[in-house]
Each structure stands twice: as structure tokens, then as C-alpha cells.
Amino acid sequence: MAKFHPDLDMLTEFTAGTLSLAQSACVSMHLSYCTKCQEISEAQTVMAANLFEDLEPVSVSDSQLDIVMSRLDEDAPLTYSKDAYAKEAGTPAILQRLMHGDFSDLNWKKITSSLRISYLSTGDPYYEFALYHIKAGGVIPEHNHQGSEMTLVLEGGFSDSDGTYHAGDFLFREAGDVHSPAALADQDCICLAVLDAPLKFTRLRHRWMNPFLQLKAS
């Protein structure tokens, strides 16, 4: 059971559909691990539906009804069961869709001896959506964030000065936060990070890597 969750503001924006695409994909994946947040979001949806029922109706002409009636025999688009898809492989369905396979099929870019990054395309032009693979016991050099960063642990776990995080745990950091996460000693850690600006390594000896970390949103 996840111990770290998106805050209420973020769940509200997720449920209202106003969160950016890449961020909402990340929150949605957290929900696939977390029944508590699922329940909050469900209750918010029911609340929103109440507001919907109470809207002042805007008249729709009969010609609109005719148009829809004439289209009822069109073929319905194909749909896929999200659950079946997800349970089979153990990773969230959205992620499988974006990876076109599993972690081993990805193109991993080596950043340091213990850190590899693979960028996935969500179609969101404003946010980078990337998987970080940190070797067991490996440390990501201290860095700060010029923008916000959402993190979701997918496998293994890591810790920083604020706590220890395991699969399903969700973290959100604002611009300016500095941290230096380290993977747990016994298992490699894979996590998803959604960024709206590149991170910057703070220590002089690591700064040469910064040009390799241009934001890759798409």
C-alpha cells in the first residue's frame, strides 16, 4: 500500500480533468496502486456529477438529435480492457502502452554509472515523461529543480533526506528543492519522473552533465 500520495489539490485537478496530460498519466498510475486515492477521486467524481446535474440546461435543437440518431449504426471504436492488460505484466497499463513493451525494450541512455534514463513520448508538449533506472545502492548526484517534478516509484525503492519510498509512492517537488536520492541497497529502482523543466546538478564536478539533461517533452 502506497504511503506517499498526491495532495488534495492535485487529486482535485486530476479528477476535474485540468491536470496536464503527462502529469495526469502519472497520477493515474499512482491510483492504480492506491485504493485510498481511488476512493477520494471517485467521491470527487460523484460530487462533480451532482454539479453537472444542477447545471442550467442549454437547449439543443432537434436537428442535433436527428444527426446523432442517423449515426447510431456506425461501428463503435475498438476498446481494450485496461485491467486485464495491467494485471498480466504487473506494470500500469498506461505505461505499457507508452513503452510498447517492457523495461527491457526501452532505449536507455546512460547518465552516470548508476543512472540510466529512458524518455517516453506522451504527446504532452510541456512536460517531460521519463523513466529513471538507478542501480541498487546507486546515488543520483545532488540536483535541484528549476520546475516541478512528480515522481512515482515503479520498482524497488529509494530514499532521500525526507524519507524512504517504495513501489506506488508518489512525490511532488516544487522548483528550487534540492535533493540527492539513493536507491535502496538490495534492488535496482525504476521510477517515473514528470518534469516541466530540466533538473540541474548542483555540485561543480557533476555540472558537466547538465547539457545532457535538456528537457525532452513530447
Add this chain to the structure above:
Amino acid sequence: MVTKKPGDEVTNLESGRRTDEWSQCLRAIAKHRDRTAFARFFRHFAPLIKAFALSGSTLSANHADELVQEVMLKVWQKADGFNPDKASASTWVYTIARNCRTDLYRRLQKFDTPLSADDVSLDQDGDEPAVMLHQRRTRDRVRVMMDTLPADQAHILAKVYMEGKSHSEVASELDLPLGTVKSRVRLAIQKLQIQMED
């Protein structure tokens, strides 16, 4: 009005009253491909969907009509997946309308994405037992909570959920500090959580 045949199961819980007719309507659409039921459903929900489309006020009248058509077509196509134990008819329709509106916004911004809002949102179909257990209780409690909400909180919730505005957009529109907007939304949601935990 739906004519009730003997043996039809009607659960008239408080909040269920006004949605049960529409649940049955959806069942008729799913089971019998009943076009008369569909037209009745359309006449009730299409004006709400149009109001929802226009409430953000960024969509043109043409786009609002397009959205109404798209949502109602999905109602016809997906009626089979509607599960009255899991969601009321209006929650189900609202979810489709919200996701279609989000997708329309993204299409208008020329997003090229493999993900639809449906992929990312919680599934209102299906039958996960854990969630179903609470569903009817949730509905009743949310209704009670909404009816006792102070006007200033209800107003802001409408802006966030119906108009699809971010907290900061609501703040500048109502000329309130961002913190005030956030805390009013939070207060309402926390009331909701307290209702759920009892």
C-alpha cells in the same frame, strides 16, 4: 416516464430517486438497442452536456454541438458497459462528457498523443468489487454533503469541476487570493472525506 413492470427492481434510495429512471433507460438502450429510450435520454442529458461544454466558455457553439454529438454517440456505444451498481447514470454520463471535453481541448491544441482522457481516468465501467461496495453509500453521502455546502464553496467547486478552471484561474477571476481558493476547495473535499469515513 418509465413504466415499471412487475419484478423490475427499483432501489429508491434518497439520491437514487432521480437517477433510477435514467439507469433503466440506459439498460433498455444496452439490452434492446431501444431508440425511443435513447431519444428520451438525449432530451434530458444533451442540454446538460451542452451547458457543460459552454460553461468553460472557451469552446465555440459549434464545438459545443460537436461535443454533444460525440458524447451521446458514446452513450449509445458504451451503454453495455454501464454498471448501475457502480455509478449512477448521471455520474457515468458526466465522466464521458468530461473526458470528451478534455480530448477536444487537446485536439484543438494539436496534441499528438497515444493517450485519450479515457485511458488516464478512473474506469467507471467494469466491476472491481472493492469499489462497488461503497458506491451507493458514496452517492447518498455526497448528495447530503452538497446540500449543506456554503454558497461560496459550492460556487468555487462549480468553477473547478464544471468550468475546468485551475485554482489560479479561479483566483484571478474572482479576485481572491490563491490560498483562499485552495482552502475553500480543500474544505469541501475534506467534508466529503469525513462523510466517507463515518
